[in-house]
Amino acid sequence: xxVALAIDVNxxxxxxxxxxxWWLLIGLCVALLLTLQAVETAVEGAWPSxxxxxxxxxxxxxxxxxxxxxxxxxxPGGLLAIGNVAALIWRKSPHTDAQLVGSVLLxxxxxxxxxxxxxxxxxxxxxxxxxIVGPLALMLILILGDILLLIGLTDVLPAWHVVxxxxxxxxxxxxxxxxxxxx
Numbered sequence: 001x002x003v004a005l006a007i008d009v010n011x012x013x014x015x016x017x018x019x020x021x022w023w024l025l026i027g028l029c030v031a032l033l034l035t036l037q038a039v040e041t042a043v044e045g046a047w048p049s050x051x052x053x054x055x056x057x058x059x060x061x062x063x064x065x066x067x068x069x070x071x072x073x074x075x076p077g078g079l080l081a082i083g084n085v086a087a088l089i090w091r092k093s094p095h096t097d098a099q100l101v102g103s104v105l106l107x108x109x110x111x112x113x114x115x116x117x118x119x120x121x122x123x124x125x126x127x128x129x130x131x132i133v134g135p136l137a138l139m140l141i142l143i144l145g146d147i148l149l150l151i152g153l154t155d156v157l158p159a160w161h162v163v164x165x166x167x168x169x170x171x172x173x174x175x176x177x178x179x180x181x182x183x
Contacts, residue, residue, distance in 0.1 A: 025085045031110075032078040038114055039071040066135035070113055073142035077106040080149035087156040096155050102148025109142040 084099050115123050116134065126134075157163070 019089070021085055021089050025082065025089065028078065028082050028085060032075070032082065035074065035078065035110070035114070038118055039074065041117065066132055066139075067117060070109075070135050070138050070142065073139060073146060074106075074110055074113055077142055077146045077149060078110070080146060080153060081106055084149055084153050084156065087153060091156055091158075093156055096152050098148045098155065099152030102145045102150075102152055105141050105145030106149060109138050109145060112138055112141075 081103060084095075084103070088095060088099075115121065116126070116138075
């Protein structure tokens, strides 16, 4: 008779990465790094022959140019998501509704951008048939997500004067510990 081992995943010692937020932060950083190549492919084309905009029809040139605008919203959104997760880890505070909704909107826009721009499941043709409407819809989703993530980040971070004083005190503490600088 086989013996089933019951492993409680919550009791595995993870060191400093003991919360799911740490793993989310690592995943977001890796996803943003991998997305940079997809952004370049979507904006400039996969092959050098694809990078000549004069070969596109006028409608296709507009759609190709609109991908650059979508990409310009994904990268700041990814950085804002990383900043939000880092701030939540640092402040040990619960997430806000703005962060949650902004993350969902960013995630939807990010996934759709990758699916359409990398032509996964032949969805690139669908986006090409939609014309400029598809990238505009993605831009709207990403703008809303970015704004909500920015609002969420400003809700979690302390006031600027607190941060400035902490940096000043921290730098003074570092200077006081240096052996070659006399007081």
